[in-house]
Amino acid sequence: MVTTDSAANGRVAADLLTGLFTAVLQFRSASPADAVVDALDQGAYIGSGDGTVEGNEVRGTVSWSLYAGDCLYPLIRAGQSVTEDLHLCTLNPGGFIDTHDGARVRFDGRGYGLRSPERYLVSATLTFRTQDASYDWLTKMLAVMHGEFDEKAGRAVWNVLVPKAALP
Numbered sequence: 001m002v003t004t005d006s007a008a009n010g011r012v013a014a015d016l017l018t019g020l021f022t023a024v025l026q027f028r029s030a031s032p033a034d035a036v037v038d039a040l041d042q043g044a045y046i047g048s049g050d051g052t053v054e055g056n057e058v059r060g061t062v063s064w065s066l067y068a069g070d071c072l073y074p075l076i077r078a079g080q081s082v083t084e085d086l087h088l089c090t091l092n093p094g095g096f097i098d099t100h101d102g103a104r105v106r107f108d109g110r111g112y113g114l115r116s117p118e119r120y121l122v123s124a125t126l127t128f129r130t131q132d133a134s135y136d137w138l139t140k141m142l143a144v145m146h147g148e149f150d151e152k153a154g155r156a157v158w159n160v161l162v163p164k165a166a167l168p
Contacts, residue, residue: 017161020143021055023062027154030077036065039108042092043069049154053097057167058105058138064095072115076151087115091124103132109145120149122156141166 028034028049036048048065069090072082091113097105111124124145128138147158 016163016165017144018164018167019055020160020162020167021053021058023051023053023147023156023158023160025049025051025062025064025156025158030074036063036096037094037106037108039065039067039092039094042094042110043067043090044071044074046071046073048095055160058097058099058135060097060099062095062097064093067092067094068113071113073151077154084117089113089115091122093124099132099135101134103130103135105130105132105135105138111145113149115151120151122147122149122158126160137166137168 026049027047030047032045034048035045044067046066046068051062053060053062071089072087075082089112091111093109095107097107099105106129107126109124109126111122114121126143126145130136130139141162144161145158147156149156
C-alpha cells in the first residue's frame with residue numbers, strides 16, 4: 001500500500017518492518033592490508049574494523065570494511081579541516097557476521113552517508129549470503145540499515161530492519 005500521507009506511510013513501515021539486529025561497529029584500521037572484503041570497484045577504501053551484532057534472530061561479532069565515494073572521513077581522521085556544509089557520500093560496507101552459534105554470514109551494502117555539523121547519518125540496503133542452512137532465510141531478503149556514525153570515536157551504530165513476513 002503506497003500513500004502520500006506521511007503518517008500513514010509511517011504506520012505502513014511499522015506494520016511491515018521489524019528490527020533484525022543492532023550493530024555497533026568500531027573503526028580499527030585504515031590500512032588496505034587489513035581489509036576484510038575486497039570491493040575496490042565500489043569506491044575508495046576507507047577502513048576496516050570489528051564490532052557486535054545483537055538481535056533476536058541474529059547475534060554475534062562482525063568484521064567489516066568500508067568503501068566510499070566522495071567521503072570526508074579520511075581527511076577528518078588525518079586532522080584536516082573540512083567544510084561544515086551538508087556533505088553526501090556513497091557508502092559500500094561489506095564483511096562477515098560470525099553468529100553466536102557458529103555460522104558465518106557475508107553482508108554487502110549500498111547506501112549513503114550524510115554529514116552535517118551536528119551528526120553523520122548513514123543508510124543502506126544490505127544483502128546477505130551464507131553456506132549455513134540455519135541462516136539461509138537471510139539470503140532471500142533485502143534489509144534496510146539506518147544509523148549514525150561518530151567520526152571522532154570512529155564508531156557507528158546501525159539499526160537493521162527487515163520485512164516482518166521474512167523472519168523464520
